[in-house]
Amino acid sequence: MENYAIEVKDVSKGFKTFELRRSGSFFHRLWRKRSWKQALSNVSFRVKEGEIVALLGRNGSGKSTLVKILSGILHPDSGSVRVLGFEPWKDRIKLAARLGVVLGAHSQLFWNISARDSFEFMKGVYSINEREYSQRLKYYLKVLSLGEVFNRQVRSLSLGEQMKCNFVASILHKPKIVFLDEPTIGVDLPSKIALRNAVLDLRAREGTTFILTTHIVEDITMAERVILLNNGSIVFDGSRKQLESMFGDKKHVELRLEEGSAVDFRRYGKLIEKSGDVVKIEVNKSTLKNQRFLRMLNDKSVLDYRVAEPGLNFVLTKFYAKMDRKR
Amino acid sequence: MIDLHKYSAIMVAGFKQELVYRLDYFFSLVFRILTALVAIFVWITVFRTTGASSIGGLTPDVLYAYFFIANAISIFTINDTVASNMQDDIQSGNITTSVVRPVKYPTLIFFNALANNFVGLLTVLIPFMIIIILVAHVSITPVTLSLFILEIITAYLITSALYFIIGSLAVYLVNIWGIISVADSLYLLLGGGVIPLILFPGWASQILLLLPSQLSVYTPAATLLGIISPSAAIGYLFAGVVWAVVLVVLAALWWKKVSQNITSVGG
Amino acid sequence: MTSNRLAQSIRFFFLAQRYYWKDFLVYRAQAVVWALYSLINFLFSYVAITVIYNVSSGISGWSYFQMLFLVSTASLVFGTINYVLSPDWINQLMRRGGMDTRLIRPYGRATIYLSAEGSLSSIVSAFGAFVVLIYSAFRLGLGPAPFIGYLLLLAIGTVTLTLMLLMLIVAAYVVVRGSSAVSRMLSFMSQASSYPLPVYGIVGQLIFTLVIPIGVASYYPSELVLTSVGALTLAVVLLVSVAISTVSYLGFNRLMRHYTSGGG
Structure with missing residues (x-):
């Protein structure tokens, strides 16, 4: 019996954007133009528990929008979404307790205090019991070689170290599913490798499902499956190997x-x-x-x-x- | 000639930006005017309670006209656009790219903010002033009008310099919304936007009239309404000019120090 | 919201405050500047009243200390509101995407928004206002009895206005992406609530009781303690508060469907 961690059916989402006009008379150009951008059009796919899926696409292809819909941050215009059996928008709170998210562009960590303080904060946010918290923390600090770094002020850490700390912060509460949205922007290679190892380790030990969105090709090596988005639609959904040999002639x-x-x-x-x-x-x-x-x-x-x-x-x-x- | 072209381009961009948020801007102006109304309602009650024909030498009509004019003027002269734009630039990281552009950052910020405020000037302040002047039967002479305009311009330079210094604090303090809003309120209070400076106890009003804030609200309104004589106004204007020079120089020196720190902040 | 959820939300609110303060107080220079301008902020409201009572006999029916009581009530309420909500900061969080990281936490959307940093310095204004409140109550020889009703009204008023502003902040974001209007509105409300509602005439009093309910935050609680408030008025005020709170809360959640953050 297949257990699907994610089921997305015919999801669409559009935004109105505020732009300045470039043509027309002087006064015409002073007023903003409201235009509509269709970020996602009829997207459908399913992800089984324990899969690691890479969501690829250029900037503006809709990847981040999709992740935010799956997290319950954004409300889809149409279609149905189920993550771990929950409807993200409606049951956001119940889903949140089982969901971990790393948004590459935005840190969950407090800037001026140590990463350890931010982890303690997470412990409070997710009501993690002390024993489980220290066990997991100890383990992942080791896996990601964060050793002494996590006692330092977050603002003094390199981007790679910050990313690793953000990752730890997002998995302390033992989520069943983790979304990594462009986690490796500006991050050094050793840290990228460390993240890859941590993801594979987590999947192996706990069967965690991962969705990784990126436009950086090297990141995809941790995923078996690739979904390629272009202009809001899925244009490829298959194994990584299939994609690699696409132009195999x-x-x-x-x-x-x-x-x-x-x-x-x-x-x-x-x-x-x-x-x-x-x-x-x-x-x-x-x-x-x-x-x-x-x-x-x-x-x-x-x-x-x-x-x-x-x-x-x-x-x-x-x-x-x-x-x-x-x- | 080339410089003029550059600056007008910056101003047009600022102009457009302002109108993009026109609804938001419009309502914020509405609430600023309503705040003036609060003061007027209070003073109407005060006059009724006191039963006197004038308080501190000011008759009710003059006082009400004062509040409207003072708040209208303050829309232009006390404008935190410079500081909030800087806060935005610093937070978003845009500042690092702005600093290396051919136009110097302070100049860029100044003209951009000027454009934003110009819209307020044209669409609110001037029509508003015309209405008040007609309704309150204020008599304007070429002398008072020219003094008024000079005072407004000098006041604008003063507040731009001050808010520039405040804005640059965002490099060190990250989130300065609190400081900006307190600066707004404090400046308005000290400038006579809440109470005409002449109503403060003697020692207090003497001090307040020496500060740069007097030129932003009280002096221009008082000049126009005849609360202070043209010769006194010239004195305050002169003091204001001195302040403007001091503050602009201070802002420039301060910026030199701060801009060195900019590239080292942030990831 | 069940009582368990409410308890969890309150716990989360205080947890967030603890860490914001920890993060904020790391830099002493920043803390000092903050302390300074908090003090200035706090003294503000009292300057106008003091000057008015210095040059005239003030507002009829209200002695200086009664006005002081009213002003500190208003400052207490708005200091609290400003502490919890900062329209410009929340707008920026939404625009830049910082709000996204918070929205993945297992708490209600309203809780998350209200737990986001507001104006940290306002806590000093609120506290200072509380001190002046006690002082003026003492000078007026007020007994403790009416304070129960006063505090209840104050709490209801604060909650109502906070929820109303929360909804307006998101509405402004969705419609015009800006927050200056709401910021100015907040300042305006703060100012207007420092004076007795009758000052604004019948129309003004109605507006400030039924539409923009600042009355429930300062005037009516103060009247309750200083003189008295009719049962009918009290009932209307409470009803309006509950109505506005409910509409605002529901409106906020509905508006969040249109929330989009910077970048796609």
Whole structure:
């Protein structure tokens, strides 16, 4: 029997925005224009308990809006939402006790006092009993190597340390589901890795469900499943591997050329990048079997070459380009 | 010529910004006027209770006209826009980008706020003043009018400098809404917006008339209504100009110190 | 709201206050500046009254100490309201998205908004007002008996006005994204409530009793103690308070459906 942590059906949400007009007469332009932005259109998906899902999309694609609707912060215009069996808007309080949220752009921590103080505050907010609180705190301080850092003033911590502390603050009350909204903006690599490990650990030990929204590709490696949002609609919902091999009929070939090389690599594929003596071209998979191409690779002036998968960044760029062309 | 273009562009942007919030702005003006009404109602009752024809040398008509004019003037001369915009910029982090623009930040903030206040000036203060002057049969001479205008301009410079200093405190204190609102009320009180300075006990009014705040409310209103003579007004104006110079210089020096701290605040 | 939920909300309110103060008092310089301007804020309301009674016989039917009593009542109520709600700060929290992090906590939306920092300095005004209140009561030789009704009315008035303002803050945000009007309205209400309602004429008194109910916060409680208030008036005042509180609370929750925070 499947237990769905999240069930979203035909959810839509729009906002009115206040903009200044750019055209029209002088006085016309003085008055603001109210326009409507459709942030989400008929979004539907389900997430099972214990899944780690990455919600990808460019800025303005609706990811944050979706997370806020799932948290009960925003009210959807239409559609139905169930998180852990609760309707987020109506039963926000009951859901909140089982929900952890890290909003990357906004800290839950008090600025001038130590992170420890903020954790104590959380203990009070969620009425966590002392024993469980100190056990969890001790464990996660270790997992995230926050050791002595958590006794320092939050304002003196680096962004990475702050993010890790925010994460701890959001999971102290043993939530069944955690939303991470752009948690790694401006954060250093070691901290990103630490977060990834903590997420996987939490899922393994407690079966916590995670939704991670991001537009940074490297973050997705902790998720098995990717949902891609574009202009408020889901354009891809599948495994990460599926996404990576989406434009799998293409390969990237990197060539290191001798100075003055006359090799005409352009006839085999599109030039993607050129830096110094290295060029990167995009070729069809079939080209790799082409005799002329193979001969070119063995040319004297080709000092070295490498064949690789396009990579997620590239896949996404092409995906977006395809989406934009359709509009 | 190039500079003028730049400044007018800043002002137009500020103008637009103000009208975007026009409803909000309109209602805030309404409540400011209503606050003047409170004082007037109170004084009507006071006069009735006392039964005297004048209090402190002021007749009821003059007093009521004073409150309307004083509060209308204060909309322009006591305006915390500079401080609240700075608070916004500092909190949002916009200030770090503003500081490196070709236009100096203080200038930018000044003209932006001027544009905001200009709207209030045109749409409220001037029509309002015209109405009061007609209804209260105030006699205006070219002398009193020009003195009035000069006083208003000087007062505006003074409060801009003061609120600029207050606004920069947001770099150190983060949340200064409380300070801004107390500054507003204090300035209004000391400036004669709540009680005409002439009604304060002798020693108190002497001190108050030496402060920069007198020029923001009391002096212009009193000049226009003939409560103080033109020659006395010139004296207060001169004192005000001295204050304006001192405060602008102070603000500039203070800013030099503060702007060095700006890049080190925040993540 | 069940009584258990109410207890939880109150507990959360005080928990939040404890940590705001802890966070705020870390920097002594800031605390000193704060103390200074709190003091100035507190002294304010009394300057006008003192000057008026200095140059004239004041307001008919009201002695200086009776006026002092009224003004401190108003200051006490509005000091409390300002402590709990700061229109500009809440507006900023909503606009920038800071309110989002608070809305994920297991408490009612109204509780969360009311627990967000207000003007911390107003607590000094409220406390100072309380001191002056006791002093003027002492000078007027007032006994303790009528104070029960007084405190009850004061509490009801404070709650009513707070809920009303809470709704207006969100309404202003949803409609115009701004908060200056509500801020000015709060100042206006604070000023107007420092004087006896009859000063504003019959129309004014009706407005301040039925529409913008500042009367229930200062005038009627003071009258209750200083002279008396008719049973009918009292009933009307209580009814209006309950009505406005209810409408405001429900309105606030309905308006929150249109809440959007900065960024998408």
